[in-house]
Amino acid sequence: MLDMDASSIIEQAKLNACDYACRHLYDKYGDALVVGVGTGSTVKLLITKCRDFFTKRVLVPSSHDTLLHLVSLGLNTAVDPAGVDDIDLYIDGADEVSGKLDLVKGRGGAFLREKSLAVRSRVRMYVVDYTKYTGLNHIYVKPIPIEVVPVSVKYVIRKLQELGYGEPLLRMGTGKDGPVVSDNGNFIVDYRLLKPVEDPLSLHNTLKLVHGVIETGIFPSNLVDIVVVGEPAGVRVLGKNTGGRE
Ligand code: 5RP
Numbered sequence: 001m002l003d004m005d006a007s008s009i010i011e012q013a014k015l016n017a018c019d020y021a022c023r024h025l026y027d028k029y030g031d032a033l034v035v036g037v038g039t040g041s042t043v044k045l046l047i048t049k050c051r052d053f054f055t056k057r058v059l060v061p062s063s064h065d066t067l068l069h070l071v072s073l074g075l076n077t078a079v080d081p082a083g084v085d086d087i088d089l090y091i092d093g094a095d096e097v098s099g100k101l102d103l104v105k106g107r108g109g110a111f112l113r114e115k116s117l118a119v120r121s122r123v124r125m126y127v128v129d130y131t132k133y134t135g136l137n138h139i140y141v142k143p144i145p146i147e148v149v150p151v152s153v154k155y156v157i158r159k160l161q162e163l164g165y166g167e168p169l170l171r172m173g174t175g176k177d178g179p180v181v182s183d184n185g186n187f188i189v190d191y192r193l194l195k196p197v198e199d200p201l202s203l204h205n206t207l208k209l210v211h212g213v214i215e216t217g218i219f220p221s222n223l224v225d226i227v228v229v230g231e232p233a234g235v236r237v238l239g240k241n242t243g244g245r246e
Contacts, residue, residue: 013230021050022049025089032057036117037091038093039108058084061081063110064183065108086122088121089121091127092105096134097238098200099134102218103224104218124225129229130231143169143190147182147214148189148214153212166194168192169189169191225240
């Protein structure tokens, strides 16, 4: 458990990241019409602090939680992701950011829809605090969330054990009995890595071949254009600013 000082330093770092990100949105993406919106506390803070940027744009939420947050702020221009083809700009948080800008996402269980938006976006920006950025050449710290068809969950867990990259654990709910059920009606298995992974895209591809696996929380660097890392006093901006599609 973090003491108050440590958690308020992290909150300040998040604020710094969101302040910078908001200015960057106005400076660089004022003409973005269709904006994909990720999930999590950092994205919520950014939307709240930078609310005016999000008005009069078509907003594509990645979760029920994000949709409800948008509506609570009077941002009523959200559309169903299924009806959208091109997205000008995607904004999200992350759980782990490597030095090569490979990401692990999915603590909030929204990674399937988050990735669905990221792959069809022209530019993808992630906003995190400094505790998420490792600067290392591998991913390792956070378990890889894996979205799984419920009927196949026993099989998937056995196969993940056999693959030997990590220890799989079915994610359980706290506000209900039984497993967490994603916005898509699936289960989530968290795969705690046994050793550092230097080629996350290759691991993602391996996991996707297991019957029953729908998506993983590995966002390889080709889905990342810019990462704003909030520090206790300032920000660090990483990435390539603009980029193509997957
Ligand atoms: C949700 C996610 C979030 O973006 C990630 O967990 C970061 O959340 P937070 O900003 O609350 O730390 O991947 O599925």
